[in-house]
Amino acid sequence: MSTMTATTARVLRVEIADDVRAIVREPAALFFSVLMPVGFFALFVSLFGHQTSDSGSSTGTLMVATFGTFGVLAVTLLNPAISVAGDRERGWLRAKQVSGVPTLVTLAAKMLAALPYALAVLVAMAVAAALNGSLDAPVGKLVALAAVLLLGSLPFTLLGLAVGFVASPNATSAILNAFMFPAAVLSGLWMPLEIMPAFVQQLAPFLPTYHLAQLAVAQLNGGPVLVHILVLLGMTVVTATLASMAYRRGRS
Amino acid sequence: MTMEEVLKVRGARHRYADKVALDGVDLDVHAGECVALLGPNGAGKTTLVNLAIGLLSRQAGEITLAGGDPRHAATRRKLGVVQQSLGFPNTMRVGEAVTGAAVRAGLSRGAAGPIVAEVGLTDLLKQRVVKLSGGQRQRVQLAMALVADPALLVLDEPTVGLDVPARRRFWDLLAERRAKGTGVLVTTHLIEESAAVADRVVVLANGRVLADASPDVLVDRLPDRTVSARTTLSGEQLSRLPGVVSVDREGEHVRLTTRSPEALLRCLLAEDPALAELRVEGAGLEEAVVALTKASGTVVAA
Numbered sequence: 070m071s072t073m074t075a076t077t078a079r080v081l082r083v084e085i086a087d088d089v090r091a092i093v094r095e096p097a098a099l100f101f102s103v104l105m106p107v108g109f110f111a112l113f114v115s116l117f118g119h120q121t122s123d124s125g126s127s128t129g130t131l132m133v134a135t136f137g138t139f140g141v142l143a144v145t146l147l148n149p150a151i152s153v154a155g156d157r158e159r160g161w162l163r164a165k166q167v168s169g170v171p172t173l174v175t176l177a178a179k180m181l182a183a184l185p186y187a188l189a190v191l192v193a194m195a196v197a198a199a200l201n202g203s204l205d206a207p208v209g210k211l212v213a214l215a216a217v218l219l220l221g222s223l224p225f226t227l228l229g230l231a232v233g234f235v236a237s238p239n240a241t242s243a244i245l246n247a248f249m250f251p252a253a254v255l256s257g258l259w260m261p262l263e264i265m266p267a268f269v270q271q272l273a274p275f276l277p278t279y280h281l282a283q284l285a286v287a288q289l290n291g292g293p294v295l296v297h298i299l300v301l302l303g304m305t306v307v308t309a310t311l312a313s314m315a316y317r318r319g320r321s
Numbered sequence: 322m323t324m325e326e327v328l329k330v331r332g333a334r335h336r337y338a339d340k341v342a343l344d345g346v347d348l349d350v351h352a353g354e355c356v357a358l359l360g361p362n363g364a365g366k367t368t369l370v371n372l373a374i375g376l377l378s379r380q381a382g383e384i385t386l387a388g389g390d391p392r393h394a395a396t397r398r399k400l401g402v403v404q405q406s407l408g409f410p411n412t413m414r415v416g417e418a419v420t421g422a423a424v425r426a427g428l429s430r431g432a433a434g435p436i437v438a439e440v441g442l443t444d445l446l447k448q449r450v451v452k453l454s455g456g457q458r459q460r461v462q463l464a465m466a467l468v469a470d471p472a473l474l475v476l477d478e479p480t481v482g483l484d485v486p487a488r489r490r491f492w493d494l495l496a497e498r499r500a501k502g503t504g505v506l507v508t509t510h511l512i513e514e515s516a517a518v519a520d521r522v523v524v525l526a527n528g529r530v531l532a533d534a535s536p537d538v539l540v541d542r543l544p545d546r547t548v549s550a551r552t553t554l555s556g557e558q559l560s561r562l563p564g565v566v567s568v569d570r571e572g573e574h575v576r577l578t579t580r581s582p583e584a585l586l587r588c589l590l591a592e593d594p595a596l597a598e599l600r601v602e603g604a605g606l607e608e609a610v611v612a613l614t615k616a617s618g619t620v621v622a623a
Binding site: 076079080083087090091094095155156158159160161163164165166167168169170171 | 374375376394395396397398400402404406407408409410411412413417420421422424425426427465
């Protein structure tokens with residue numbers, strides 16, 4: 070490993086440690102992004118978890134995928150974005166830029182620091198479903214589900230960063246929640262699309278959250294994945310461009 | 322003292338949309354030297370500093386930081402910056418801030434130890450930075466800036482909000498580093514403080530360098546003298562006296578700037594028999610900077 074790579078790796082570790090400590094030491098900040106999705110999931114899975122879906126799986130199992138999509142996005146969309154908005158507002162981001170830390174390292178650290186919490190949300194939901202007796206997926210499929218959701222959250226994290234680079238922490242939270250909650254409802258993340266009005270079912274395929282959820286469901290039930298992957302890849306290109314533009318605007 | 326240039330700016334020009342921020346600026350900071358960058362708001366100081374520390378890409382001109390391009394991360398590791406009011410993350414502790422700065426500079430975590438002791442933070446390592454006093458927070462920033470033994474230290478209003486002992490300690494710490502060859506570029510509105518600590522003063526207005534000289538030379542160029550006294554004469558009466566350039570009044574105490582101190586003194590004594598506490602002084606750096614910027618047609622910020 071070259072000296073430069075080794076230094077970058079050490080800086081990345083320090084950056085991740087800073088971000089993880091910030092979350093651990095102020096756990097109240099996790100209420101909306103961790104406790105609320107898990108709490109809602111526990112409530113819904115206790116009410117509807119034992120029903121059987123059209124695909125034959127228990128609703129509780131499918132809800133780990135759909136509600137899990139919401140839970141992962143609540144962490145990966147909001148936490149890095151609010152964190153970078155706060156760092157920018159405080160001048161901390163500038164301090165890191167002038168210290169020679171590549172901005173990509175700072176951003177990668179914020180994304181990676183959010184992943185353990187996103188994974189914890191998924192594990193908590195799976196445990197809740199198992200305790201409720203409505204989880205009927207093998208561990209291998211659940212691992213694939215987790216991997217897809219964590220990886221698939223990248224374009225959403227980039228979207229959050231694009232907002233965090235130009236808005237205040239409070240505004241970032243408001244803007245992203247204004248996107249996430251309607252998108253969650255309209256994509257069938259909280260309630261199955263089958264019970265939603267027809268116009269919602271027609272609208273859902275136009276939302277990236279729908280495609281991430283369907284990709285997650287496909288890990289449990291099988292089914293086509295290519296179109297969902299392409300949509301998410303396209304969104305990654307768009308949100309990476311937006312984040313890059315927002316970064317330059319915020320810096321100038 | 323070696324005269325190696327740690328910052329060299331030649332012909333820097335920069336504009337934002339329709340506003341020219343810098344119009345052909347030259348600036349040097351040598352190893353061990355402290356240069357104060359002064360000027361009214363909007364003079365171009367922030368733009369010049371941001372170019373020097375690599376946060377802005379230059380549009381025209383040449384900028385060299387410690388022999389390299391400040392836009393490159395590797396070059397910026399030879400730079401230390403103390404911001405006016407850096408907000409630390411709420412949960413960060415002193416030790417984490419300084420060791421983090423060491424690692425970001427490509428050093429081991431252990432490299433933070435000596436600088437922590439040097440700036441007197443050893444007893445505060447476990448404290449959250451946001452819980453510290455303003456002076457202590459500035460010392461944390463200074464430790465972070467100095468941990469990699471930078472060639473150039475850039476200070477933005479570093480002592481605003483600090484009490485006198487904290488200011489003295491701050492500048493004493495810097496004097497030790499300057500003696501070892503660290504160059505310092507400081508932007509400040511505390512002009513008299515910069516007169517005390519800077520080897521050279523660069524006055525900037527409307528994106529141009531108006532003066533680049535030692536504080537003493539700048540003051541000597543100014544023919545003005547300051548007459549202070551306790552008097553019952555009104556501001557209007559005082560402003561009509563011969564040679565009066567400006568009048569500052571605080572209660573009965575007045576401070577008059579004049580180019581004809583002898584004539585002014587004769588009139589003052591004639592018009593106010595109760596005149597007391599009379600003093601005549603040379604103008605200070607502040608008056609010199611104000612005179613320079615006024616002469617350039619710049620509106621001087623309060």
